Amino acid sequence: MNEIWTEKYRPRTLDDVVGQKHVTERLKAYVESRNMPHLLLTGPAGTGKTTCSLALAKSMFGDEWKGNFIELNASDERGIDVVRGKIKEFARTAPIGGAEFKIIFMDEADALTSDAQAALRRTMEKYSGICRFILSCNYSSKIIDPIQSRCAVFRFKPLTEDDLREYIMRIVKAEGIDIDDEAVSGLVRIARGDMRRAVNSLQVAASLGTRIDLDAIYKTSGMAKPELIKQMLETALGGNFIRAREMLEEAMIEYGLSGQDIIRQIHSTFFDLSITDAEKVRLMDKTGEIEFRIVEGSNERIQLEALLAYLVMVGGSKRRPCRGAFFPIVPIASPEQMREDLLLRLFEDLPGRAEDEDAVPVHQVPVVDGARHLGYV
Secondary structure, X not given: OOOOHHHHOOOOOHXXXXXXXXXXHHHHHHHHHOOOOEEEEEOOOXXXXXXXXXXXXXXXXXHHHHHHEEEEEOOXXXXXXXXXXXXXXXXXXXXXXXXXXXXXXXXXXXXXXXXHHHHHHHHHHHOOOOEEEEEEEOOHHHOOHHHHHOEEEEEOOOOOHHHXXXXXXXXXXXXXXXXXXXXXXXXXXXXXXXXXXXXXXXHHHHOOOOOEOHHHHHHHHOOOOXXXXXXXXXXXXXXXXXXXXXXXXXXXXXXXXXXHHHHHHHHHHHHHOOOOXXXXXXXXXXXXXXXXXXXXXXXXXXXXXHHXXXXXXXXXXXXXXXXXXXXXXXXXXXXXXXXXXXXXXXXXXXXXXXXXXXXXXXXXXXXXXXHHHXXXX
16 A cells, blocks of 8 residues: 555554654553653654654553544644633543543644643643643744643654664565665755655655666755856855856755755855865855845845855955955054054055155155045045
8 A cells, every 4th residue: 555654654653763762761651550641742744743752652552542532733724712712622531541641642733823822821721630732833932831830841853864864774674675875965964853754755756666776866865966056156255156146046046956955065065165164154154145035035046146256355355465355454553553454555555656756755645645535444
C-alpha cells in the first residue's frame, strides 16, 4: 500500500523516538506511574513533538488509546468557540476502558488567540481530574504565562546529523533504495535537524525510480547546490556583477527557488567565504535588511541584485581604497599628517590644478580649505 513515509515510518513507541532521550526518559516515567501533568512540548518543526504525544498515549492507554485521545490542530481551530465547544465537550466526558484520565493533544498551540488561551486555561483547571492537555508549539513565548505555569515544559532540540543519518539509512534499507553516500550527506544538510523534511525529500527523490545522487536531492528538495551559491557570491566579490547576476537567474530558474529560499542559502554560505569577520558582519547586516524587504513584499529580483551589487562594492573596497562609500572619512590625529592626507586627496580630486600656472602650489593650500572641500568641515 502506498503511504506517506513520514507516517509509515513514524515511531510507534517512546523507545523508537530518535534523538530526544532527555524527553523520552521522563515521558516513560509518566507511563510507569500511570499519571502525568499537563505538558507543553516546544521546539522546531520535525523534531518529534507529535510523535512523542502519540507514543505516550498508546503506551498509557494501550488498545483503548483512540477512545481516550483526541488530536486538534490549533492552526485551523484557533478561536474561543473551539475551546468552549469541541474541547470542553471532550474534556467533561469520563474516560473509557478503565483509564484514569483522557488526553487532549493540541498541535500548533501558539496559533491560539489570546481569548482562546484564556478560556483554555480555565478548562485545564476545571477538568484536570479526568483530562490532561498536551500542548505543542514552535514558540513557547506565544503561550500565555498562566498556561505555561500549569504545564511541565519539554524543550525539543534539532536532531543531530548522526541521528538523521541513522534514521535515513533505516528507511533506505527498508525500501531498497539505491542512493549515493553524498546524497545521504546532502539530505542531512538540507534537513537542518528536521526529520520530516529529510524523509519527505527522500521519498520525492526515490519516486524518480533511478539511482539517487546529490543533484537529484537538491532539485527535489527546492534548494540550490551550496557550491553554486558560494561561487555566485565569490564572483560578485570579485567584481563581476553581470556574471553573478546570470548565476542568480540560473539558480532561481533551474531549481525553482523563491527570493526567500535564495536569501536563506546566501545567509548560511557567508561563513564559508574567505573574507574577514568584519566584512561578514557587514554582509550579514545587509542580508537581514534585504530579507526583511522581501518578506514585506518588495520585488525579490531587485533586492537580490541589490545584494549582489553590494557584494561587488565590498569586494572593490578590498581591491582599492574606497572613500566615503564604506569606510567613514575621519580626521587624522596629527595636524601635519592631516594636511598631507587632505592635500593628496584634493590633488587627486582636482587633476587639472597642477597644470594651471596661476594655481597655488599644493603645499601652500590651507588645511581648512582642503577639509571643507572633502567634507570634514
